[in-house]
Amino acid sequence: MRELARFFKALGDETRLRLVALLSQQEPGRAMCVGRLARELGVTDSAVSQHLRVLKDLGLVHVQRRGYRLHYFLDSERLAAYQDLVREQLGEDFVIREREPLVQRGGEEHVLS
Numbered sequence: 001m002r003e004l005a006r007f008f009k010a011l012g013d014e015t016r017l018r019l020v021a022l023l024s025q026q027e028p029g030r031a032m033c034v035g036r037l038a039r040e041l042g043v044t045d046s047a048v049s050q051h052l053r054v055l056k057d058l059g060l061v062h063v064q065r066r067g068y069r070l071h072y073f074l075d076s077e078r079l080a081a082y083q084d085l086v087r088e089q090l091g092e093d094f095v096i097r098e099r100e101p102l103v104q105r106g107g108e109e110h111v112l113s
Contacts (some may be wrong), residue, residue, distance in 0.1 A: 004089055007082050010058055015043060016051045023061065023074040031064065031071035 011017050022040055026032065032040070038048045052072060055061040059078040063070045 001089060004082075004085055007058060007085075010054050010060075013051070015041060015047065016054065019048065019051050020055065020060065020074065023072060026073070031066075031073050033069045033071055037072065
C-alpha cells in the first residue's frame, strides 16, 4: 500500500500529472528533452527537472542520452505494473477502462452509444 500511496502522491501534483500526460503522447523515437518539456508545460527547466526526478524515483520515467542532451520516456511497463497494483489493492473500479468513443455536440463531448 505504501508504494501505491507514493504513486498517487507523485501524480497529485498538477504539473507532474501534465508532464506524465505529455510524455505518454510522445511518438516512438520522438522523445523530448527538459527544455522542450518546459516549453510545452510553460514552466522553467529546473521545475521540469525536479518533477522528472520524482517520476524517475518511482520508475515511471527513464532517460536516454542523445549527444549532449538527455531525452525522457514514460516507462509503459512500470506504468502497467502500477495499474496492476491499483487493481490488486483497490479493485477493478479504480483501473482505467477502455474509453468509449466521444462525439462533440454543441461544444460538449458526449459518449457515443
